[in-house]
Amino acid sequence: MRPDPRTGIATVCLSGTLEDKLAAAAKAGFDGIELFENDLLAARPGPAEIRKRCADLGLSIDLYQPFRDFEAVPPDVLAANLRRAEHKFDVMAELGVDTVLVCSSVSPDAIDDDDLAAEQLHLLASRASERGLRIAYEALAWGRYVNGYEHAWRIVRRAAHPALGVCLDSFHILSKGDDPRVIRAIPGEKIFFLQLADAPTLPMDVLQWSRHHRLFPGQGDFDLTTFTGHVLATGYTGPLSLEVFNDVFRQADPYRASVDAMRSLLALKDSLGLLDIPSAPASQGYAFAEIVGDSGLAALGFTRAGVHRTKPVELWTQGEARVLVNASGEPGTIAALGITVPDPTAAGQRSEGMLAPALSRTAGPGEAALTAIAAPDGTQIFFCSSDDWIEDFVPTGESAPAAGITGIDHVSLTQPFDHFDEATLFYRSVLGLEPGPVTEFAAPYGLVRGRGVSGSGIRLSLDAALVRRGDWAPAVREPQHIAFSCDDALASARALRTLGARVLEIPANYYDDLAARTGLAAETIGALQECSVLYDRDARGEFLHFYTELAGARVFFEVVQRIGDYRGFGVVNAPVRMAAHHDARLTSTQH
Ligand SMILES: O=C(O)c1ccc(O)c(O)c1
Ligand SMILES: [Mg+2]
Secondary structure (H helix, E strand, O other): OOOOOEEEEEEEEEOOOOOHHHHHHHHHHOEEEEEEHHHHHHHOHHHHOOOOOHHHOOEEEEEEEEEEOOOOOHHHHHHHHHHHHHHHHHHHHHOOOOOOEEEEOOOOOOOOOOOHHHHHHHHHHHHHOOOOOEEEEEEOOOOOOOOHHHHHHHHHHOOOHHHHEEEEEEHHHHOOOOOHHHHHHHOOOHHHEEOEEEEEOOOOOOHHHHHHEEOOOOOOOOOOHHHHHHHOOOOOOOEEEEOOOOHHHOOHHHHHHHHHHHHHHHHHHHHOOOOEEEEEEOOOOOOEEEEEEOOOHHHHHOEEEEEEOOOEEEEEEEEEEEEEOOOOOOOOOOOEEEEEEHHHHHHHHHHHHOOOEEEEOOOOOOOOOOOOEEEEOEEEEOOOOOHHHHHHHEEOOOOOOOOOOOEEEEEEEEOOHHHHHHHHHHHHHHHEEEEEEEEEEEEOOOOEEEEEEOOEEEEEEEEOOOOOOOOOOOOOHHHHHHHEEEOOHHHHHHHHHOOOOOOOOOOHHHHHHHHHHHOHHHHHHHHHHHHHOEEEEOOOOEEEEEEEEOOOOOOEEEEEEEOOOOOOOHHHHHHHHHHHHHHHHHHHOOO
């Protein structure tokens, strides 16, 4: 195995005072930091004291940043810039940091002349090296003349000073679509620093994109595994350091954000084969989903198959679908998911390696001891091997008429907006689920962002309200739901009605539009409408689905039929579903 690179995080990623940021980064296990100048300027302790604070916390200060608008300027500006630099060098000496990031100029004073830039950077590097310091030159994607890393490297090569190298920042390189393979042509010892950031693909101004929408690796659309692989292939031995400007992270609890950040580097290292932990479990699907409170599952054709030996929990089954109904806990929530994996111990070790909080469980004598972890939204995830856990339930011998439900298709978990990206990365890194595309839609009370994460037998749909809501929107959290699979949605909808289930009624307007949109035969539309079944299709197949009204305070059920290889979740229909649920909620509270 290759040597394990050190980890770093820029203080600009985190919220709070500099002291808060340092404490959080150290507690999350980072080896070092990039000290962002503004964080130093606003701090009460002086540079020497900060140096000591970092040393006490076991953090090295790996980079001082940024130094702006230095190169390729007229002589009078150069003199002022060198004066400015000497002052920074004094501060760096006190801090005990040896590398300063110089980002490419955005100044109107700058001149489009690589020779001049090289000459002046050479001068700066000589001044730095007299004091044992180094200059890492970074091309900002919006630099006035230098805005690509190959250009920055050409200038560094031309300057030919041992104290001058490049700083590579994945955002500036990948946001512009530059080819990262050329990195391999740079000698590792000339890469003085590596900054890592992911981002969603957004067709917008690159400066705004960079300053507000960066994400930790694995949360966005960039391929950071390949990118980092190129950098490590050069022999680069510096830290993998995160530089993520993100409005949400900058308001978040800095420790929680630091753990999320550290998880992103662990997952990145894992994807590069640099981590010695078990790989993500090859799950075989849902063992169970657990809800709290009265569920109305009987009307869905479920049988109360067992009662737990020691806990107030019932096992309800239909086909391969198994739902645990827990009488204790916060009513109307999805409390837990059970996932069948080949090796629960290995899955637990991986979870621990990815910083997932382990839950301690009390198993009675002879009961299955399940490995459990907590997802960011508090949902408990149990790793089950085979179906041993079912032995914990005493069979009731009851049986009830079924409604064609065959299993659990997916579970939809509503996320607090601020933890949406954290949740995606959590499921990706801990369970190996692959995120699908991000979708956004206008729901009755605002925009909602949704994203599916799925892999071997497990599908989760995550969604979050896009902006914080004011007084107008109802003060309820969006409900969560379990979607069951079936082979014939129309037949199941009819069976459920017969059993007395409250199927969510869909307005006629929806079916008018559906006819126009799909060209489905009138009889088909009529049957869908009669059963309040919604419809979607993609290039791979079709999707028929319907919903129940809210069963508890925050839980409802969906029944879905996938035809062909349809991979989505019927997101186009979500606004209609949400409006219908809201209607149903109003109607039930008025009665
Ligand atoms: O947005 C900026 O100004 C900025 C500063 C320093 C960096 O390393 C960077 O990538 C961007
Ligand atoms: Mg940068």
